[in-house]
Amino acid sequence: MKDYAANMNLKANEAAKTVDEMEKKILDLKGLFDAEQFEKSKAEEAREEAENALKDKEQLLREIQEKREALKRQLDLSKQAAQKEIALRRERDAAIRKLESEQKRLEKEIIITGKTLAGLDSLKRNLDEHLEELNAREGEEGLNSVDVEGLAGELKGLSVEEQMKHLDARINKESKVLLNIMQIEEIKKDTDxxxxxxxxxxxxxxxxxxxxxxxxxxxxxxxxxxxxxxxxxxxxxxxxxxxxxxxxxxxxxxxxxxxxxxxxxxxxxxxxxxxxxxxxxxxxxxxxxxxxxxxxxxxxxxxxxxxxxxxxxxxDTRIVEFVSTGEGAPIHELSVDYRKISESGCNALRKGILYHDTIRTLSLQNAQIGDGGMEHLVTALDKVTDMRILRVPGNGLTSAGAAKLFTALCAQNTSLREIDVSNNKIDGEGVAGILNLLTANPNITSINLSGNLLGDVGVAHVAAALGKSQVAVSSLDLDHNKIGNAGAAAIAELISNNNLITSIHLVGNEIGDEGAGKLAEAISGAKSLESVDLSHNEIGVKGVGGFKKCLVENGGLNSLVLSGNERLVGSE
Incomplete structure (x- = not known):
């Protein structure tokens, strides 16, 4: 019985132990199930987060696509605007080239017209004088003027003053247009x-x-x-x-x-x-x-x-064009005529001449530069080596300005062939240094000193310089210089010792019979002389008598003008 009870207790213990083990396994399985459920819950949350992230990415992609399309549209508009701007610039460049061409044409036209008017006026005066003399000799009351209206072309019917006003108005109009063009060019240079x-x-x-x-x-x-x-x-x-x-x-x-x-x-x-x-x-x-x-x-x-x-x-667009042209386009000739040039313009020309060392012809006719403007120019002209033609008439230069000019042209230049300083205010002392100019530039063939204040003293300086230097001057213009008999004597001595001069102009001076006699004697033996103009002096019958001998003995003399000598006409 005891054994049975012990056996039952043992089995009961084993059963209890088995139950404990089963409960433990159940607890373990429940823990695993709970862990699995937790992981499943986390996975579900991760899936939801992934789906939300995917939706966000899809939304972002849609926004990016919309922006790309917007940028593409904007790019297309920009391309169209750029194409329009390019076309506009091409049209603007074409307009600039056209206006520049028209400006050059008008400048040439103005210069030609101005020279034509001056020539016509001179021709009219000469013809009037010859007609007056002809009528006086024939004793007739007849035609005493010549109608040259028809030769003025498009300016027909206008007075000289009206013609000048008309041309000046056109210049001003073109200046305004070209100023706008230059401003456009400045903007273009900054942007491109x-x-x-x-x-x-x-x-x-x-x-x-x-x-x-x-x-x-x-x-x-x-x-x-x-x-x-x-x-x-x-x-x-x-x-x-x-x-x-x-x-x-x-x-x-x-x-x-x-x-x-x-x-x-x-x-x-x-x-x-x-x-x-x-x-x-x-x-x-x-x-x-x-x-x-x-x-x-x-x-x-x-x-x-x-x-x-x-x-x-x-x-002045001519100055702007000159100073804006670089070394790649050498300039041999510059003409800035018939327009006042300020000191700032002269300073700009000075700078331009310094780097355009290829310049050979410089024309500043009637530019009113004065001694102040010449102060700027001489600091460049003294470095020029191949200047051949220099024209500065009608600029209000005094003897001081002329002396500086002559000195500058002696510094390095040896190629000068023609110099025109007419219609200034140069007196006798202003040409005292001209010998140095002629010595440094032995190829000078033409000197125009007309319309100054040389007088007998200045002409003596010029004649002495030409005699000493023996340069090949063929044309000498000394019109309107208050030259009297003493100056005429100096010219006569020059003619006697020079076989190169072919033309001498002494119009509008104060030469009388005494000076005319000495000139006539010298001209008779000067076989190189072809043309002499002594019109509008003070020569009378006595003085003109010697010139008959010139016409007989000097077969090379083609032209001798004595018109406008009032004492000669009165005596006849």
Whole structure:
């Protein structure tokens, strides 16, 4: 019985143990189930988050697509606007070229018309005088004037004053149009800068020189450490008041270098002037001059337009074109005639002449530059080496201005062939230094000193200079210079000792019978003389008698004009 009870207890214990194990397994399974449910819940949450993120991405993609489409539409509109702007610029450029061409045509037309009117007026006076003499000799009352209206072309029927007003109005109209064009060109240069010059130069920092690649475009000079660099080491704004100056060549060891200094004058916020300097060096004189010309064609234009705007004047388009043309287009001739040129204009011309060293003909007729303007010009003319023709009539030059001009043309130039300083205010002392001019320029063939105040003293200087220098002058114009008998005697001595002069003009002087007699004697033996004009002097019957011998003995004399001598007409 005890064994049975013990056995039952043992089984009961085993059953209890089994139950405990089962309960433990159930608890373990429940833990696993709970963990699985938790993981499933987390997975569900992750799935929902992923779905939400996907929806957000899809929304973002839709927004990006919409922006892309909007940008594409904007790009298309920008392309259309750019194409319109390009077309507009092309039309504007074509209009500029057309107006520039028309301006040149009008300038030529104005010059030709002005010369034609002057020639017609002179022709009319001469014909009137000859008709008066003819009528006086024939004792008839007849025609005493010549009608030349029909020769004036489009100005037919207008007086000379009306013609000049008409031409001046056209010039003013064209000036306004061209000023607007120049402003358009300035804007265009700022927005679309043209590369003017590139190359390597030595540039100095505080202490040392460095080789740099340089680029001059629009109104900016930039230099780079390397040619292919995108970022510039330094930039100089040439839209400010600048000036390029060539300095004397220097030697470094056995190598010669060619310095160039660019100064920039600016104003800070307080109004204080600030001057900065850029020091450059080129490897050759030609390269230095090339950069000097490139800098100067920008800075001179900028400075000139700023000056005329400050002075309230209109810019002269001929000066603007001259100073804006770089070294690549050499200029051999410049004509700025029949328009007043201010001192700022003369200063701009000075700068232009300095870098246009190819200029051979300079014409500034009736430009009213005066001695002040000549002060600027002579500082460039004294560096010119191949000037061949210089015309500065009608500019109000006094003896001081003329003396400086003659001195400048002696400095380096040896090629002068023609000089015209007529219709100024040069007296006898103003031509005292003309011998140096003739000695330095032995190829001069024409000298026009008419319409000045030379008198007998000045003519004596001119005659002595021509006699000593033996230059090949063939034409000598001394009209309207208050020359008397003493001056005529000096000219007579020159003629006697010179076999090169072919034409002499002494119109409108004060030569009487005594001077006429000496001239007649000299002309008789001057076989080179072809033309002599002594009209409008004070020659009488006695003085004219000697010229009969000239006509007999000098077979080469084709023209001898004695009209307008009142004493001669009165005696007849």
């Amino acid at each position: 800068p043209e590369v003017i010059k590139t190359g390597e130069l030595m540039i100095k920092d505080k202490d040392n020189w460095h080789n740099r690649f340089c680029r001059l475009a629009g109104r900016q000079f930039k230099y780079f450490a390397q040619k292919d660099d995108d970022k510039a080491e330094g930039t100089v704004d040439l839209s400010l008041r600048c000036e390029a100056i060539r300095q004397k060549a220097q030697k470094e060891g056995k190598t010669k270098v060619w310095p160039l200094k660019v100064t920039v004058n600016a104003v800070d916020e307080s109004g204080k002037k600030i001057e900065s300097k850029l020091f450059l060096r080129a490897s050759s004189k030609a390269e230095r001059h090339s950069w000097f010309a490139a800098f100067s064609c920008i800075t001179t234009r900028v400075n000139y337009l700023a000056d005329v705007e400050k002075e309230g004047e209109k810019p």
